Amino acid sequence: MSNQDVTADEGYRRFEEFLDEWSRRDFLRGMGAATAFTVFAAGGMELLAACGGGGGGGGQSSSGTPKKGGHVTEGWAFDIKTFNSMLSQDVYSNLCIGLCLDSLLTTKANGDLTSALASEVPKPSSDGLTYTFKLNKNMKWSDGTPLTSDDVLFTYNLIFAPEYQVVASPRRGDFTQHVATIKAPDPETFVVTTKEPFAPFLAQHAQYGILPKHVLGSLQPAAINTADFNSAPSVGSGPFKFVRWDKGAQVVFDRNPNYYRGSVLLDRFVYKVVPSTIAVGNQLKTGEIDVGQIDPSQVSSLQTETGFGITSFVVPNFQFVMMQLNPDKPAAQILGDKAVRQALVYALNREGMVKTANFGQGEVAKSVEPPTSWAANPNTKPAYSYDPSKANQMLDQAGWQKGSDGIRAKGGRKMQFTVQFAVGSPVLQSVAAIMQENWKAVGVGLTTKTIQFAQLVTLITDTRDFDMILVGFNFTQDPDQAQLFSSAGTRPGGFNGFDFKNDQVDKLLSQAATTVDQNKRKQLYSQYQDIMADQVPAPILYFLKNNYGVSKRVQGYGLGTFDQYGTRPWMKDVWVTDGK
Structure with missing residues (x-):
């Protein structure tokens, strides 16, 4: 239990x-x-993994004279999994990594890239192939060791060099597909040359926390996966330095006195793990936490609270259903039929999910691209309305007939599945209940099962033994979705754990990524979206709107569409009015 x-x-x-x-x-x-x-009673889950830095607006303005000292506690219903940026597969780990390990670049709330360890955002060479990062001078790790391009080269070799193939990173497939060479010609320069122009490069691959070569460089490649550093980073380069991780309870950080961007105002930051997303709102009310993402069910009732304000913004996050397509898995014998997948989508009341389960805090997906993206096409074909009659007709035509128990069967196999998702949020528990009810109405059996979030991530990226997974995903500001939907993402450690492989999708994603002209890219992504609408390998249910509560004692909390996770460039200037 x-x-x-x-x-x-x-x-x-x-x-x-x-x-x-x-x-x-x-x-x-x-x-x-x-x-x-x-x-x-059964519990629930929030949202999964991110493939990079965070996309629109939001944030909290700062008023008054900044004070040094004090702490901020941010509450989440999910624990982290790792501090190794090249192994991280979830947004919660990315958030904590970003506090203690800076990246070459980072993202503002509106999606604009800005400098971090690199002194400026590099422009590609005239042929569009080479990116030269000039690092800030005199940077140091929290232990006083100089931070140089050797650290950057070491970090990126973990997802590039052949000798590090055993490192279980979800980023290797996409990175090696597009990158020709990486080098560090001098201590303050890091150079990446791509095989062809690669438009998403900076957004997708320049925002990973840089790892310390003097700590990890002597390890054998396989040992990187289990290094002590992954759970207790001994040095850092971000605004804060790691103190301790009490698993299942909290992660504690103190000010990094050697931070290259200058003194941080806060003494301490605490990432607190709370029992559920409902508990986040309750602890905002009691003052046990200062910041937290509010469960959709609580937004209305918490509007009148006086101790904190609520900031809201659209996000490039969605909830979706991974459908098992690996032909070696039992569920794929059913889900491998496109007509079945389409029928299952027609049978889902996604508008009801947004209104009832998500309390209106979102919108039904019309495409795989989030509405925050410049490439989003809201008129993809086919479009899926809630149409149980059409779902029944399609399943009948596919040869799946209802038995005396109301469950469809074909060739002695019943159409029934288990959907798994992580504990922690009533929202996805209710989404799963709606799925169960909707599919039962058309003769499809569905069993729901909750597991711990860390186990869910492993299920997707490693073991991959499932029928369906209900989960969320967070995209960067670039419309490239190769890490989730390309064949390269099916490699061990990749996010495409449902084994979707489509030559047309691979070709279009590659063409779009290697096209610099945005209008031409948009045309390619439009074609891609139509194919994904036709194939529906992992139906997108809805896109999210996030609501955060921020205590009025906390100033300068710059949360927005693209900077919730990963390196938060505004954390350096956050302060508390009471200095406590």
Whole structure:
């Protein structure tokens, strides 16, 4: 039993409290009381992995005279997994990595790239192939060791050099596909030459936390995967330095006195792991945390709180269903049929998911590209409305007939699946319940199963033994989606754990990535989006809107569409009015 399980009496007591937050009338009307309690008692999940730095606006203005000292505690319902930037596969790890390991570049809230370890954002050479990063002078690690281009070269060799192929990075496939050479000609210069013009390069690959060669460089390649540094980084280069990770409870950071950009105002930052996304809102109210992403169910009720403000913005994040397509897996014997996948999407009430499960904090996906992207096409074909009749018709035509138990079958195989997702958020638990109900109505059986977030990531990138996974993904400001949907992403450690392989998609993603002209790129991405709409290998349910609560004692918290995760360039100037 997990720590999310509750007894009936205690569960109903907590359920009554929960309904106060979730709007009793709307929630019960949408789901029914029995289903609602099941959703609550079982737990849920938030959103998965990111493939890079963070995309629009948001943020909190600063007022008053900045003070030095004090701390900020940010609450999340999910623990991190690693401090190794080249192994990281989730946004929560990226957030903590970004606090103690700076990258060459970082991203502003509006998606603009800006300098970090590099003194400026490099422009490609005249042939569009070479990027020359000039590092800031006299940078040091938190232990006083000089930080040079040798550290940068070492870091990128982990996803490039043949001798480091055993390093389980989700980034190697895309990086080696496009990059020809990397070198460090002098201590303050790092040069990357691509095989052809590669438009997403800076957004996709210049925002990884640089790792210390003097700590990790002597390890054998395989040892990088299990290095002590991955869970307790002994040195750093970011605004804060690591103090300790109490797994399942908190990650603690103190000010880095050697930070190359100058003195940080805060003494301490704490990433606190709380029991659920509902607990984030509750602890904002009690003052146990200063900052936290608010569960959609609580946004309305927390608007009147006086101790903190709420900042809201659209994000390039979506919730989607990975469908197993590896022909060696049992579920793929059913899901390998495109008509079946399309029928399953027609059977889903995604508008209901946004309104009921996500309390209106999002929008139904019309494409695989997020609405924050300049390449998004809202008119992709086919378009999927909620149409159970069409779903039934398509499944009938595909030869799947309903049996006496109401479940479809074909050739002795029943159409039933297990969908897995991580504990921690009632939102995805309710989404799974809607999926279960919608698919049951067209003769498809669905069992739901929750697991810990770290296990879910491993399931996607390593073991890959699943029928379906309900999860989220966060994109950079560039529309390239190769790390998730290209064949290269199916390699061990990659994000394409559902084994989607399509030659047309690979070709279009490659062509778009190697085309510099934005209008031409947009045309290629439009074709790509139509193919993805036709194939639906991992149906996008909806795109998200994020809401953060920020205590009024905290000033300068610059959260926005593209800078929530990874290196936060504004953290250096965050301060607290009470100095505590």
